[in-house]
Amino acid sequence: xxxxxxxxxxxxxxxxxxxxxxxxxxxxxxxxxxxxxxxxxxxxxxxxxxxxxxxxxxxxxxxxxxxxxxxxxxxxxxxxxxxxxxxxxxxxxxxxxxxxxxxxxxxxxxxxxxxxxxxxxxxxxxxxxxxxxxxxxxxxxxxxxxxxxxxxxxxxxxxxxxxxxxxxxxxxxxxxxxxxxxxxxxxxxxxxxxxxxxxxxxxxxxxxxxxxxxxxxxxxxxxxxxxxxxxxxxxxxxxxxxxxxxxxxxxxxxxxxxxxxxxxxxxxxxxxxxxxxxxxxxxxx
Amino acid sequence: xxxxxxxxxxxxxxxxxxxxxxxxxxxxxxxxxxxxxxxxxxxxxxxxxxxxxxxxxxxxxxxxxxxxxxxxxxxxxxxxxxxxxxxxxxxxxxxxxxxxxxxxxxxxxxxxxxxxxxxxxxxxxxxxxxxxxxxxxxxxxxxxxxxxxxxxxxxxxxxxxxxxxxxxxxxxxxxxxxxxxxxxxxxxxxxxxxxxxxxxxxxxxxxxxxxxxxxxxxxxxxxxxxxxxxxxxxxxxxxxxxxxxxxxxxxxxxxxxxxxxxxxxxxxxxxxxxxxxxxxxxxxxxxxxxxxxxxxxxxxxxxxxxx
Amino acid sequence: xxxxxxxxxxxxxxxxxxxxxxxxxxxxxxxxxxxxxxxxxxxxxxxxxxxxxxxxxxxxxxxxxxxxxxxxxxxxxxxxxxxxxxxxxxxxxxxxxxxxxxxxxxxxxxxxxxxxxxxxxxxxxxxxxxxxxxxxxxxxxxxxxxxxxxxxxxxxxxxxxxxxxxxxxxxxxxxxxxxxxxxxxxxxxxxxxxxxxxxxxxxxxxxxxxxxxxxxxxxxxxxxxxxxxxxxxxxxxxxxxxxxxxxxxxxxxxxx
Numbered sequence: 112x113x114x115x116x117x118x119x120x121x122x123x124x125x126x127x128x129x130x131x132x133x134x135x136x137x138x139x140x141x142x143x144x145x146x147x148x149x150x151x152x153x154x155x156x157x158x159x160x161x162x163x164x165x166x167x168x169x170x171x172x173x174x175x176x177x178x179x180x181x182x183x184x185x186x187x188x189x190x191x192x193x194x195x196x197x198x199x200x201x202x203x204x205x206x207x208x209x210x211x212x213x214x215x216x217x218x219x220x221x222x223x224x225x226x227x228x229x230x231x232x233x234x235x236x237x238x239x240x241x242x243x244x245x246x247x248x249x250x251x252x253x254x255x256x257x258x259x260x261x262x263x264x265x266x267x268x269x270x271x272x273x274x275x276x277x278x279x280x281x282x283x284x285x286x287x288x289x290x291x292x293x294x295x296x297x298x299x300x301x302x303x304x305x306x307x308x309x310x311x312x313x314x315x316x317x318x319x320x321x322x323x324x325x326x327x328x329x330x331x332x333x334x335x336x337x338x339x340x341x342x343x344x345x346x347x348x349x350x351x352x353x354x355x356x357x358x359x360x361x362x363x364x365x366x367x368x369x370x371x372x373x374x375x376x377x378x379x380x381x382x383x384x385x386x387x388x389x390x391x392x393x394x395x396x
Numbered sequence: 397x398x399x400x401x402x403x404x405x406x407x408x409x410x411x412x413x414x415x416x417x418x419x420x421x422x423x424x425x426x427x428x429x430x431x432x433x434x435x436x437x438x439x440x441x442x443x444x445x446x447x448x449x450x451x452x453x454x455x456x457x458x459x460x461x462x463x464x465x466x467x468x469x470x471x472x473x474x475x476x477x478x479x480x481x482x483x484x485x486x487x488x489x490x491x492x493x494x495x496x497x498x499x500x501x502x503x504x505x506x507x508x509x510x511x512x513x514x515x516x517x518x519x520x521x522x523x524x525x526x527x528x529x530x531x532x533x534x535x536x537x538x539x540x541x542x543x544x545x546x547x548x549x550x551x552x553x554x555x556x557x558x559x560x561x562x563x564x565x566x567x568x569x570x571x572x573x574x575x576x577x578x579x580x581x582x583x584x585x586x587x588x589x590x591x592x593x594x595x596x597x598x599x600x601x602x603x604x605x606x607x608x609x610x611x612x613x614x615x616x617x618x619x620x621x622x623x624x625x626x627x628x629x630x631x632x633x634x635x636x637x638x639x640x641x642x643x644x645x646x647x648x649x650x651x652x653x654x655x656x657x658x659x660x661x662x663x664x665x666x667x668x669x670x671x672x673x674x675x676x677x678x679x680x681x682x683x684x685x686x687x688x689x690x691x692x693x694x695x696x697x698x699x700x701x702x703x
Numbered sequence: 704x705x706x707x708x709x710x711x712x713x714x715x716x717x718x719x720x721x722x723x724x725x726x727x728x729x730x731x732x733x734x735x736x737x738x739x740x741x742x743x744x745x746x747x748x749x750x751x752x753x754x755x756x757x758x759x760x761x762x763x764x765x766x767x768x769x770x771x772x773x774x775x776x777x778x779x780x781x782x783x784x785x786x787x788x789x790x791x792x793x794x795x796x797x798x799x800x801x802x803x804x805x806x807x808x809x810x811x812x813x814x815x816x817x818x819x820x821x822x823x824x825x826x827x828x829x830x831x832x833x834x835x836x837x838x839x840x841x842x843x844x845x846x847x848x849x850x851x852x853x854x855x856x857x858x859x860x861x862x863x864x865x866x867x868x869x870x871x872x873x874x875x876x877x878x879x880x881x882x883x884x885x886x887x888x889x890x891x892x893x894x895x896x897x898x899x900x901x902x903x904x905x906x907x908x909x910x911x912x913x914x915x916x917x918x919x920x921x922x923x924x925x926x927x928x929x930x931x932x933x934x935x936x937x938x939x940x941x942x943x944x945x946x947x948x949x950x951x952x953x954x955x956x957x958x959x
Contacts, residue, residue, distance in 0.1 A: 128431070296745055298947050301947055301952070323875065326950040330952065362877065363877060370908050370931065370934075374909070380880065413843050416838060421839070593792060594798045597856065601813045601856075603809075615800045616800060
């Protein structure tokens with residue numbers, strides 16, 4: 112399998128009044144043409160990891176890594192200008208809430224066209240055709256009308272589909288989806304996920320799917336990294352997630368109420384300080 | 397609770413995340429704000445200038461080399477750095493430095509009074525309008541609009557003309573023209589706050605509007621008002637100086653800075669320092685307030701994220 | 704007699720052309736000591752029912768009864784001694800400038816208690832927070848701790864009915880387990896009646912004996928928890944919700 116992304120010893124640190132705070136602490140993993148899930152609770156560093164790959168950590172935060180390579184090219188050594196080309200052209204990112212990611216005073220279509228032309232330099236006419244094609248690809252029935260709409264006229268599910276269309280219009284190699292469906296209702300969630308699934312498969316992309324929802328990741332991804340306190344504590348095949356062995360993962364799974372397995376009390380997670388201290392598990396295959 | 401006296405433990409006591417009494421919680425939160433403010437160098441410069449102004453005003457009789465009112469027509473319009481008159485003398489031979497020092501009292505007096513009257517009036521009007529809504533809101537806000545529609549200085553002029561010249565009336569006039577923006581801010585804040593869950597939660601405890609406005613809405617509005625006040629203070633000083641300049645504020649021989657500029661105007665081409673020195677003083681104090689206001693915004697503004 | 708009874712309740716926002724009907728002709732009853740769940744997607748009107756019950760939404764028609772007593776437009780003060788609510792987002796339901804002590808102290812004061820000091824300590828203990836948390840500000844607390852404070856506030860007047868508006872949806876799953884356990888314990892020790900709103904079917908099934916499914920302002924089905932666990936709903940929408948909650952299924956790709 113072709114390795115799209117190779118990461119070794121990735122760290123994100125923030126200076127605070129009490130000294131340095133490490134949000135991501137020595138994470139290593141790689142990504143092929145697969146759907147890689149990163150699960151963890153809030154504060155586990157999963158979102159920071161996604162942002163750090165794109166070098167989107169705002170100062171005073173700092174990103175360091177022994178290796179951060181995209182198809183053999185070193186991302187850490189790149190200038191900010193080159194990095195802008197990478198973002199969107201090679202790696203795209205879909206955030207949790209489309210409301211904050213779309214420009215509220217621009218038509219949806221203009222935004223897609225602008226991104227496409229910035230990265231490819233295509234003509235307006237080609238960009239328009241491409242935008243229509245992309246909106247159709249995310250199962251939007253009347254793309255011409257949606258192109259002329261403003262973001263606030265769209266429902267949450269529509270907004271998220273538009274975001275996906277916008278992020279995939281440049282045909283990137285990697286899509287980072289940070290909780291792309293947590294703001295959506297369950298029924299819409301399934302639609303959005305199947306769109307991501309179909310596009311990723313068809314284009315042979317790599318997907319990094321960041322989520323707090325264990326069931327979702329287990330059913331949607333191929334491989335899973337479980338993060339805790341800035342480290343990877345366990346890695347496994349997604350369909351084997353329910354047989355995970357690390358006490359943290361087990362604790363998370365047991366703390367979930369389940370429809371098919373009624374319990375009078377849920378098991379509370381007992382946190383072991385050793386989990387924080389143990390070195391990160393290597394997520395490379 | 398045992399308190400050690402060494403500074404190390406004092407700091408720990410203040411920065412703890414587990415305060416053990418109401419007083420400690422309040423002090424710790426104030427200390428946290430102070431640390432944020434202290435890391436802003438420019439704000440500290442502003443604060444230092446204002447503290448200096450406060451000290452100068454308090455100890456004016458000891459600091460001033462001369463009586464600010466005593467005239468010496470033999471020593472008129474002396475230049476800068478003259479012996480005994482480092483900033484020169486004005487057209488009646490009064491020592492400019494001494495007049496500036498005593499004038500700081502008047503400036504502080506004006507600033508304090510305006511800072512007390514205008515924001516409090518604005519807070520009252522704004523929060524009542526915002527929380528009550530409906531017809532009360534409409535009436536109060538239209539009144540605010542009427543005040544806002546006049547240019548500030550023109551309105552202040554009208555008030556002073558009606559009330560008569562003098563510092564107290566100038567302060568009153570400035571306050572009357574300064575409150576509408578505060579009412580606007582307070583209302584806007586109230587509108588967002590009153591829909592929040594924590595207000596619903598106290599409503600569910602049976603709390604009445606008076607309690608909700610004073611205990612729950614005011615504490616959240618006050619911080620943005622304080623920021624706005626410090627940023628506005630420069631404007632207030634200038635307005636007071638403007639009124640003084642027009643002869644409608646402080647009356648001669650009072651050493652108000654604006655009035656001093658007004659007097660110096662007649663000689664500005666040949667004896668520039670007579671007008672420039674009080675101008676410089678106004679500039680410095682206004683700048684200090686602006687710097688401090690910017691710093692306070694980082695500390696107090698709830699919108700910029702609390703932690 | 705039902706502790707809580709709702710008959711033909713309709714709730715709307717706005718007027719005339721802008722009118723939005725958030726709840727349409729909803730009816731259900733909660734027996735004393737029971738735990739009743741309302742599930743549905745966002746905009747289904749489930750939270751609106753709670754807000755109408757406590758008087759935060761004044762525009763409603765129909766009947767709402769507590770202990771057989773008809774509720775009018777205005778809630779008497781005594782009502783809040785009996786019915787309290789826990790809000791969805793613990794980050795929004797606590798005043799950012801008030802310490803835990805102030806929050807609980809004010810609540811107790813409003814309800815006319817005199818032994819406030821002892822009660823604050825007891826309440827903190829009841830929700831599993833030690834006395835160390837008493838003088839903290841909300842920003843010094845984690846999400847789970849904040850929600851415990853919000854629960855303590857709701858318990859302060861010693862109510863018999865607790866309305867829970869998505870009490871764990873803003874929390875991590877491990878914290879959710881702790882809060883759900885706490886709520887279950889409190890119900891047992893204090894003999895509380897719960898009316899719980901959630902979009903998470905597993906959470907509602909864990910907490911409630913009876914569940915009403917809402918869609919677009921209407922209750923489409925009221926079912927026992929056993930039927931839900933057995934996946935034998937009557938209404939197709941309930942089936943759809945149940946299936947969607949089981950995680951991602953590629954077979955549903957052809958939807959739309």
